[in-house]
Amino acid sequence: MAQKSAEPLDIELADLPQALRWREWMARVEAVLFASSEPVGRDVLARVVGRDCALDLLIEDISAELAGRPYEIARISGGWQFRTRPQHAGAIRMARGEGDATRDLTQNEALVLTIIAYMQPVTRGAISRLTGREVSRDLIARLHRQALIARGPRSPEPGAPYTYVTTPGFLVQFGLESLRDLPDLEALEDAGLLKLAADIALDLPITSEDE
Template sequence: MARVVGQGVSVDLLIEDLGADLEGRSFEVAKVGGGWMLRTRSAFAPAIRAAADLGEHALDLRECDVAVLAAITYHQPITRDGLKDIFGKEISRDLIGRLHARGLIGTGPRSPRGGAPYIYMTTEQFLVAFDLQSLQDLPDREQLEEAGL
């Protein structure tokens, strides 16, 4: 953006002005993953979901998907062995594949040695799907544990 408007121009002020221009409209500027995106306001989600025929919940995650996604989120980067340590059993490649296919997780860098395991971490799409600016916006792990989650 700085290249388009010129050096020395405050991108933050431009974003603020754009946000003010969009006030009351169906779109907003949202900070996501260290950047900005133009997106539909959540109040318009039901109308867009109905028009796009996405059903009630576009992510359609199973309970086990959510549990593994939470483990990856709070322990990233993590391997399948790390997930096995958390859950006490192997996590299927199919489950990992479902989360990867939805763009919620990705693989991180592997060790250069042969046979090195994949490591899993959340993606920017994860932040978008759960309306988070960054992982810092996640609920505190200790509070979740105290609540029995």
Template sequence: MAETDRARTGKGRSDDHLFDRELDHLPPAVRWREWMNRVEATIFAASEPVGRETLARIVGKSCSIDLLIDDIREELRGRPYDLVAVAGGWKHLTRPAYSDAIQTAVGGNERAVDLTQSEVLVLMYIAYFQPITRGELSSFFGKEISRDLIGHLRGSGMITSGPRSPTPGAPYTYVTTKEFLLQFGLETLRDLPELEALEDAGLLNRHSPTADAMLIGATTDEDGEGDDEALSA
């Protein structure tokens, strides 16, 4: 009976029916080309970035994923798209030079997130100082960060709840998500610009009256009363 069940479900088949990762029967050059094709096809078909562990399932154990990716990218030189390391994996993305043509032909990016300047400022601070609570964000900006603002960032998929803070009341902290990395074209959070670089570019003011690293555009005005709508709307 057990043998009959295995026959019906396909279990117990010989190794001949298993996926051949190694391709030992092929000459080295042909084998490498097949691995390249498998990797590129898998990344092309995926809607999300494909990680190293996933790609390792379709190539030989001795195969270098990084060298495969390098060879694929070399062949894509001159093409309007590239294979980009983003959000912990690889993804086919069109080159920025063709963004206007794509916008004209088919409209904007469906994944694009519409954020206000205030939301971007809060998101940047979460990205650099996560995990962080709403209370800590409010202290930083010198005014309350509303639940609505946090809710919109959560709804956009850019942040999510992190571990509870060890402070009294154990409030939830907030951290950025994989979607955040995708939206900003980052492979990991280590790819965020250095804070000093943001200051040099005029995007950061370390001498803000409300915080040690206040982002320009969210500072208080001369009488100490900030723009409440900017951060609590």
């Protein structure tokens, strides 16, 4: 016996009063975000609401209703995603049995990741020149295993080495919507979060060895 096909979703909901229509759209968007482990883009959410729905305002209304809850909707990597609020991170780690053993980036890893984020695409050799010391393949591999960086295009310099770029996982990890949201380097230094040698000029593009 053939299974009855599901009826198409009514996204316009023209038969409902405006207030009820808006509530139903809110519920649908919240359900889609709740069910996804990745940021959900505008194009995906637009499939479950009507043409006249202002998604940004809709999500603002959902966020307002989540005030006081231990989770929130964050704009990350070009989309929206549910995430727990930072103040509850310790409780979550403890519940998972992780305790204080969660591994943070080492100072060297953080420096290399910062250079890649601001200079991408950039080669390992260029990173070494910036830091004034050799950057090991193991360090690059550790960042790659954490899905923070990936291989970019090959560099035009001799030997055509691979360049490295940050990943969407990097944006998610640090709660950024896009690379445009990276903090100003001077602000990082003033806050004591980034201490660079005086001769490291991250605002200068790095290309070939001779240049």
